[in-house]
Amino acid sequence: MERIPILRMGSFLLVTIQVDLYDRLALTLESDLVQAISKTGAQGVLIDISAVSIVDSFMGRIIGNIASMARLLDAYTVVVGMQPAVAITLIELGLTLPGVQTALNVEKGMQLLQSRIQVTASVEEAPNEDDDAGSPE
Amino acid sequence: MLVVLNKDAFQIQREQDVILFRNRVKEFAVRIGMGVVNQTKLITAASELVRNMLRYASGGEVLIEVITRGRENGIRLTFKDQGPGIPDIKLAMQDGYSTGRSLGLGLPGTKRLVSEFDIKSTVGVGTTVTIVKWKNG
Ligand SMILES: Nc1ncnc2c1ncn2[C@@H]1O[C@H](COP(=O)(O)OP(=O)(O)O)[C@@H](O)[C@H]1O
Ligand SMILES: [Mg+2]
Numbered sequence: 305m306e307r308i309p310i311l312r313m314g315s316f317l318l319v320t321i322q323v324d325l326y327d328r329l330a331l332t333l334e335s336d337l338v339q340a341i342s343k344t345g346a347q348g349v350l351i352d353i354s355a356v357s358i359v360d361s362f363m364g365r366i367i368g369n370i371a372s373m374a375r376l377l378d379a380y381t382v383v384v385g386m387q388p389a390v391a392i393t394l395i396e397l398g399l400t401l402p403g404v405q406t407a408l409n410v411e412k413g414m415q416l417l418q419s420r421i422q423v424t425a426s427v428e429e430a431p432n433e434d435d436d437a438g439s440p441e
Numbered sequence: 442m443l444v445v446l447n448k449d450a451f452q453i454q455r456e457q458d459v460i461l462f463r464n465r466v467k468e469f470a471v472r473i474g475m476g477v478v479n480q481t482k483l484i485t486a487a488s489e490l491v492r493n494m495l496r497y498a499s500g501g502e503v504l505i506e507v508i509t510r511g512r513e514n515g516i517r518l519t520f521k522d523q524g525p526g527i528p529d530i531k532l533a534m535q536d537g538y539s540t541g542r543s544l545g546l547g548l549p550g551t552k553r554l555v556s557e558f559d560i561k562s563t564v565g566v567g568t569t570v571t572i573v574k575w576k577n578g
Contacts, residue, residue, distance in 0.1 A: 327456065357484075359485070360492065361543065361546045362492055362543070364544070365544055387481075388478075389478045389480075393478075393481045393482050393485050396554050397546055397550035397554060398536055398549065
């Protein structure tokens with residue numbers, strides 16, 4: 305069965321969407337991601353949609369679902385690489401993605417996640433001497 | 442006066458047809474030289490309407506036409522199904538209204554994305570949605 309690969313990058317997971325999602329593929333991706341987050345303890349999920357030229361409300365809902373599920377598992381989601389025409393279209397369509405942040409590219413997305421995680425960590429607990437966000441587990 | 446320059450009919454029966462159909466619409470839009478933003482709006486609208494057709498009416502037929510009026514060129518899409526019909530169109534056109542537990546943005550969002558929008562529906566007979574996107578509209 306066709307699957308969308310999930311790559312691990314330090315404490316983050318990277319999902320690159322290159323094909324159009326249809327129901328079953330999207331559902332598989334949702335459950336694969338939930339498993340990957342809980343297995344790796346990932347703190348962030350990057351969804352790269354730079355190769356996607358059409359985001360309709362179906363696909364928007366899938367991205368929103370992924371972000372809310374990730375949040376339940378204490379991970380943040382950043383959508384990276386949205387094409388300008390897609391962004392303009394989503395606004396007119398009326399689709400807002402609550403809980404989903406966006407960044408220009410994977411690198412910027414990782415910076416955003418890193419700052420997000422550091423802010424949360426410094427609020428939740430006393431700052432520790434070693435804040436190497438890249439260390440596994 | 443509105444003149445039809447070219448036309449093609451497309452059957453929608455399965456989920457896989459959504460992508461094939463979107464590609465077909467893109468070919469037509471490219472052929473008349475429609476810009477990327479308007480293309481994206483048109484294809485996203487088309488995607489919403491074929492998904493509705495599949496979901497609520499188990500498929501139907503779409504007519505794709507290249508039209509011209511005065512000095513404007515555009516694409517007209519007519520989505521015709523023989524599904525259950527929509528009892529209250531005003532309600533269905535409201536943002537967030539959905540009987541399918543989805544986002545309820547397909548119909549109202551589509552209307553915002555295109556130049557002209559028309560919907561006719563008869564309960565027990567079916568639904569016809571017609572949209573026009575002018576090249577520079
Ligand atoms: N082709 C159709 N045949 C019958 N009912 C439809 C059709 N298209 C839309 N509807 C009805 O209109 C509602 C709103 O559609 P839409 O705005 O696309 O939102 P959604 O698909 O998320 O429900 C649907 O929930 C459905 O009840
Ligand atoms: Mg819909």
